[in-house]
Amino acid sequence: MSAFLRSLGVRHPLIQAPMSGSNTPALVSAVSAAGALGSLGAGYLEPQSLLDQAAQIRAATNQPFALNLFVLPDDFVVDEAQVDAIRRRLDALMESEGLAVRTERPARWAPRFSDQLAALREARPAVASFAFDLLDHTQVRELQARGIRVVGTATSVAEARAWAARGADAVSVQGAEAGGHRGTFLHAPEEAMVGLFALVPLAVAAVDVPVIAAGGIMDGRGMVAAEVLGADASQLGTAFLACPESAAAEAWKRDLLQAQDHRVGTIYSFSGRAARGLRNRFVEAMQPFAGELPPYPVLNALTAPLRRAAAAAGRGDLLSEWCGQAAALVRPMPAAELVRVLMEEYAAARCTAA
Numbered sequence: 001m002s003a004f005l006r007s008l009g010v011r012h013p014l015i016q017a018p019m020s021g022s023n024t025p026a027l028v029s030a031v032s033a034a035g036a037l038g039s040l041g042a043g044y045l046e047p048q049s050l051l052d053q054a055a056q057i058r059a060a061t062n063q064p065f066a067l068n069l070f071v072l073p074d075d076f077v078v079d080e081a082q083v084d085a086i087r088r089r090l091d092a093l094m095e096s097e098g099l100a101v102r103t104e105r106p107a108r109w110a111p112r113f114s115d116q117l118a119a120l121r122e123a124r125p126a127v128a129s130f131a132f133d134l135l136d137h138t139q140v141r142e143l144q145a146r147g148i149r150v151v152g153t154a155t156s157v158a159e160a161r162a163w164a165a166r167g168a169d170a171v172s173v174q175g176a177e178a179g180g181h182r183g184t185f186l187h188a189p190e191e192a193m194v195g196l197f198a199l200v201p202l203a204v205a206a207v208d209v210p211v212i213a214a215g216g217i218m219d220g221r222g223m224v225a226a227e228v229l230g231a232d233a234s235q236l237g238t239a240f241l242a243c244p245e246s247a248a249a250e251a252w253k254r255d256l257l258q259a260q261d262h263r264v265g266t267i268y269s270f271s272g273r274a275a276r277g278l279r280n281r282f283v284e285a286m287q288p289f290a291g292e293l294p295p296y297p298v299l300n301a302l303t304a305p306l307r308r309a310a311a312a313a314g315r316g317d318l319l320s321e322w323c324g325q326a327a328a329l330v331r332p333m334p335a336a337e338l339v340r341v342l343m344e345e346y347a348a349a350r351c352t353a354a
């Protein structure tokens with residue numbers, strides 16, 4: 001049982017992970033209404049969309065939910081020559097793959113974080129979670145003053161300590177198994193690839209706040225394993241990707257079912273930041289240009305129209321198919337049903353463990 005989630009009125013020790021680009025208000029509200037904590041990854045949303053989507057969740061359920069942001073600077077310095085060079089590579093790849101889409105230079109590389117944070121404060125979710133960096137003390141206190149609990153993402157014990165020192169109410173530890181972008185901010189990503197079995201007990205010993213376990217958990221057994229290691233709750237992302245309420249492209253959902261573990265790797269070539277997903281045709285084709293990639297969020301913005309076009313064309317092999325190492329255990333079913341199945345498995349596995 002999760003002390004952290006219970007204090008919010010959430011019945012189950014289960015969090016549906018924020019999944020920017022793949023989550024929808026329908027997914028989040030279905031999970032929250034089913035007694036777990038739904039999270040909306042709002043990292044790619046402009047402030048007004050964040051507010052609109054939070055309102056949609058509220059219209060569908062009166063249960064608590066979380067909003068999640070990527071902590072980024074408001075402005076980015078860009079190497080224009082590097083941008084031009086990678087655009088030529090990407091456009092040539094699209095041409096050779098027969099997709100009539102080309103990179104575009106966006107008006108802004110990413111939404112301004114300070115504006116997103118202001119919108120999040122206004123939206124007033126029960127929980128605000130953050131990845132990619134720390135908030136400062138004032139930002140943490142301002143959220144808490146509005147009754148919003150703050151959760152920080154950590155991929156190492158040092159990062160868990162750093163969030164606890166900033167006053168976070170809980171820390172979500174992201175094991176190396178986890179799908180999507182690495183939250184790492186104090187280390188090079190490859191130096192913070194700690195497996196969840198190591199990371200949970202280490203973090204639990206290091207900080208006084210509840211530790212949430214994320215990475216490779218696909219069923220109730222995994223939730224119990226995380227709990228036995230000291231986790232207060234489990235956060236599952238990939239497990240919810242194949243739900244009908246998820247916005248992941250159909251080709252991506254299909255590919256998840258056949259994901260071979262050796263093809264799930266760390267990928268930089270879609271976004272310029274380490275992320276776990278399927279090593280598909282796009283990833284292989286961009287491999288020779290690994291040293292030429294602009295950093296996040298620049299590359300992420302440049303590939304956005306390509307990924308949209310690939311999804312529309314049913315080309316999973318050209319799209320960022322983020323997923324955790326245990327992706328092949330995914331079960332396509334409505335989110336509320338998945339919560340129910342997970343909790344039944346959790347109860348059964350708990351009896352066995354006791």
Ligand SMILES: Cc1cc2nc3c(=O)[nH]c(=O)nc-3n(C[C@H](O)[C@H](O)[C@H](O)COP(=O)(O)O)c2cc1C
Nearest residue numbers: 017019020041131178179180215216237238322324
């Ligand atoms: C498609 C996808 C998108 C993700 N987007 C976010 C995000 O926006 N913010 C965030 O903090 N974590 C994000 N994550 C990471 C999750 O919070 C979590 O660490 C991860 O899903 C756990 O591993 P699992 O996918 O094996 O369950 C994402 C994960 C996936 C699979």
